[in-house]
Amino acid sequence: MAATRIDPRTAVTNGQASAGVPTSGDAPDAYKWMVLVVAGAGIFMSTLSNGIVNVALPVLTREFDASLVVAQWVVLAYVLCITGLLLPAGRLADMFGRKEVFLGGFVVFAVGAGACAVAPSLSWLVVARVLQGVGGAFVQANSGALVTQVFPARERGRALGLIGSFVSAGALMGPVFGGLITEHWGWRSAFLLIVAVSAIATPAGWRLLRRSPVRPGQRFDPFGAALFIAATGGLMLALNSGAAVGWSALPTVALGVGTIVGNRSRG
Numbered sequence: 001m002a003a004t005r006i007d008p009r010t011a012v013t014n015g016q017a018s019a020g021v022p023t024s025g026d027a028p029d030a031y032k033w034m035v036l037v038v039a040g041a042g043i044f045m046s047t048l049s050n051g052i053v054n055v056a057l058p059v060l061t062r063e064f065d066a067s068l069v070v071a072q073w074v075v076l077a078y079v080l081c082i083t084g085l086l087l088p089a090g091r092l093a094d095m096f097g098r099k100e101v102f103l104g105g106f107v108v109f110a111v112g113a114g115a116c117a118v119a120p121s122l123s124w125l126v127v128a129r130v131l132q133g134v135g136g137a138f139v140q141a142n143s144g145a146l147v148t149q150v151f152p153a154r155e156r157g158r159a160l161g162l163i164g165s166f167v168s169a170g171a172l173m174g175p176v177f178g179g180l181i182t183e184h185w186g187w188r189s190a191f192l193l194i195v196a197v198s199a200i201a202t203p204a205g206w207r208l209l210r211r212s213p214v215r216p217g218q219r220f221d222p223f224g225a226a227l228f229i230a231a232t233g234g235l236m237l238a239l240n241s242g243a244a245v246g247w248s249a250l251p252t253v254a255l256g257v258g259t260i261v262g263n264r265s266r267g
Contacts, residue, residue, distance in 0.1 A: 031150065031210070032150045032151055032155075032159075034208050034209075035146055035147060035149075035150050035208075035209060036147055036151075036159055036162060036163070038146075038201070038204070038205045038208055038209060039102070039142075039143040039144070039146045039147050039163065040143070040162065040163055040165075040166035041166075041197075041201050042102065042105075042106055042139040042140075042143055042201070042205075043139060043140055043143040043163065043166050043167055043170070044166040044167075044169060044170040045109070045139075045170070045194060045197060045198065045201075046082075046109065046135075046136035046139050046140055046170070047166075047167050047170030047171050047174065048170040048171075048173060048174045048177065048194075049078070049109075049113070049132065049136070049174070049194055050075065050078055050079070050171075050174060051170065051171055051172075051173065051174015051175045051177070051178055052174050052175075052177055052178035052181065052182075052187075052190045053074055053075055053078070053129075053178070053187075053190075054075060054174070054175060054178065055174070055175045055178030055179050055182060056178055056182045056187040056190065057071055057072065057074065057075070059182055059187050060074060060122065060125070060187065064121065064122040064125075066122050070122065071122065073126050074122070074125055074126055074129050075129075077126050077127075077129045077130045077133060078129045078130070078132060078133040078136065079133070080130075080133065081130055081132075081133025081134050081136070081137055082133050082136050082137045082140060084137075085133075085134060085137035085138070085141070086137055086140065086141045087141075088137075089101060089105070089137045089138045089140075089141035089142065090141045090142070090145070092138075093141065093142050093145065093212075094214065095214060096214060097211065097212040097213070097214050098142045098145050098146050098149065098212040099146070099205075099206075099209045099210070099211060099212045100212070101138050101141075101142055102138065102139060102142040102143070102146060102205070102209075103202055103205050103206055103209070104135075104138060105134075105135045105136070105137065105138020105139040105141075105142070106135065106138075106139055106198055106201060106202045106205065107135070107198070107202055108131060108132075108134055108135030108138065109132055109135030109136050109138075109139060109194075109198060110135070110194065110195050110198030110199065110202065111131060111135070112128050112129065112130075112131035112132025112133070112134070112135055113128075113132055113191040113192075113194040113195050113198070114191065114192075114195045115127075115128035115131060115132075116128040116129060116132065116188075116191040117188045117189075117191035117192045117195065118188075143163055143166075144160055144163055146209070146212075147159045147160060147163055148160070149212065177190070178190060181193065
């Protein structure tokens with residue numbers, strides 16, 4: 001029996017055909033490169049943010065009178081959310097559309113950055129970075145997928161390579177921008193810059209990006225996602241506090257065992 005070929009241009013979205021959605025065989029050249037620029041801007045900002053905060057950590061410890069071990073959670077909270085939510089963000093994009101999840105992540109990312117800019121305490125800043133990390137995960141999980149969706153197979157390697165360049169540029173420029181901004185305008189200005197760029201990029205992306213097809217019948221596993229985040233957070237906490245309380249101390253060992261058990265239970 002011959003296999004049935006499904007045309008993604010007529011994929012069903014909420015019971016209706018989503019005709020007109022460009023795919024990797026029919027997207028115009030101009031549109032493909034616009035998608036690449038929008039997706040690259042999102043992933044650039046998400047990686048730039050972490051580099052900026054890394055440089056600002058000594059300033060944060062002085063301003064909030066906190067130890068470096070505690071202040072590191074400003075960075076670790078963001079990384080934890082990015083790591084733990086990449087897969088769930090991809091599943092949500094299958095359910096609701098990559099454009100919608102990507103740009104929604106950009107909005108959450110900007111709101112988190114705004115909350116960071118006005119943080120009155122270190123605990124507030126950590127919570128705001130969690131929010132920013134949620135948005136960053138939605139952006140990073142869908143940047144490459146948006147590009148893959150519109151570039152044909154013969155051009156896909158080059159396009160994904162350019163997305164990788166945006167990642168590298170953000171990681172390299174983060175410490176430079178972070179140092180300059182922190183020295184001359186203060187660390188809060190770095191987050192305000194992110195808010196300003198996001199305020200321009202989000203409506204531009206909504207206007208430029210076309211509707212993405214969705215996959216009917218997809219289900220989200222909140223328990224599995226929560227378990228994975230908890231296991232990853234336990235590992236980060238063990239690595240972060242092990243040097244202070246001792247690698248053989250009961251809390252460190254318990255966190256390590258909890259991480260292993262959590263990952264095995266998820267599998």
